Amino acid sequence: MSPSNRRPAARFASHGFPLAWAGLAWAIAAFGQSANPPASAAAPAVTESKPAAAADTKPAAKTLIDYFLPTPIQGGTLSKEAWGAPGVLPRDPKNGLEDATAKQYNYWDGQIIKGPDGKYHLFASRWDAAKGHNGGWQGSVAVQAVSDNLYGPYIEKGMLWPDDQGGKGHNVTALVMSDGTYAVVISETRPGTVFTSKSLDGPWTQLGTITVAPPSRASNYSMMVRPDGGYEIVPRSGQILIIKDNILGPYKVMGASVYPKTDTDGTPLRNLEDPVVWFSGGRYHITVNNWSTRKAYHLTSKDGITDWTFQGLAYDPTKDFVRYTDGTVNHWNNMERPGVYIENGHVVAFTFAVIDVPKAADRTNDGHGSKVIVIPFDGAAMDRDAEKASSAAPPAPTPAPTASSTSAVAPATSPASAR
Secondary structure (H helix, E strand, C coil): CCCCCCCHHHCCCCCCCCCCCCCHHHHHHCCCCCCCCCCCCCCCCCCCCCCCECCCCCCCCCCHHHHECCECCCCCCCECCCCCCHHHCCECCCCCECCCCCCCEEEEEEEEEECCCCCEEEEEEEEEHHHCCCCCHHHCEEEEEEECCCCCCCEEEEECCCCCHHHECEEEEEEECCCCCEEEEEEECCCCEEEEECCCCCCCEEEEECCEECCCCCCCCEEEECCCCCEEEECCCCCCEEECCCCCCCEEECCCCCCCCECCCCCECCCEEEEEEEEECCEEEEEEEECCCCEEEEEEECCCCCCCEEEEEEECCCCCCCEECCCCECCCCEEEEEEEEEECCEEEEEEEEEECCCHHHCCCCCCCCEEEEEEEECHHHHHHHHHHHHHHCCCCCCCCCCHHHHCCCCCCCCCCCCC
């Protein structure tokens, strides 16, 4: 996620891991998941990643935003008395995770793991609501909340590691590692710190810090376990980071950013952040948010490294896609830090960190705030439609080998330019 008054020329080189190149002023101004893919065939050979084709790639008739489903109302009826700007009322305060008073905590991030007990565990961050949004996130702590229902309500159970720097942690994501151990990754305020536990109920122990070789600009990490058991990270920079068997790395940088350079109409795409990467339907997927326009985009790849294809719009808070089963629509001002929840190999829900007003407008006890929402998603239909479209497409011609195509490509050796 991105702060409200960001100047591109002054952007620091890391919003997450590490902050060594950052200017303190930019770091204070800025802040920014992942589901486990099903086991399948081994991943393809690691080669350099390539930017997604955009202007010359026509997206499918339907894009990711078309697969969001109406949200069931957990409270029975929607509330007009809940906190929030008119655009988010009436709404369901029992969806996701929130402070019903908007006076104690602001919540952000959000990644769900279903436990062996059948309960849903949501990992998030929170801070003092009295400090507002832009003034408070630097004091975030990592927390866990639990629900009997995927959509909520989630009841916070407290800080994950209260005795380690007072629970400090922001840009929280979580995953099940390839050995079955649970991991929580922090990519703001404690760059690249990984905590692990054998149980979703803790205790959580600091495992170490993620390393990348050669060094790469890092922020807003989204992490997943690949089908072969290795790990893949997509940071704010849009580079692909790969390691075979150690969550801490050192990760190999697979090339330049894979993000598209332009929208389908030729409009340049800048200020991209908050990626989430996952595997479903035999493909790797990324959604990435444009913080200045508040729109997000969808990319796919067969191997998760090369040939990323731009699939068009992922979500847009100005569109009528956040809706309830009774037809009521909510328009949150910002929808960021997405997470995916996967069942049976397909995405069935997205989480979003949302705020009802511009971030700078969230102040002390003003009836505004941020929370985590959970929206159902028809990932099975999206994956099925993508497979049909792929089967109907004519095979691409095989290019003749060249000296450059048969030689190894060196990974990037310098950080990506600031966005």
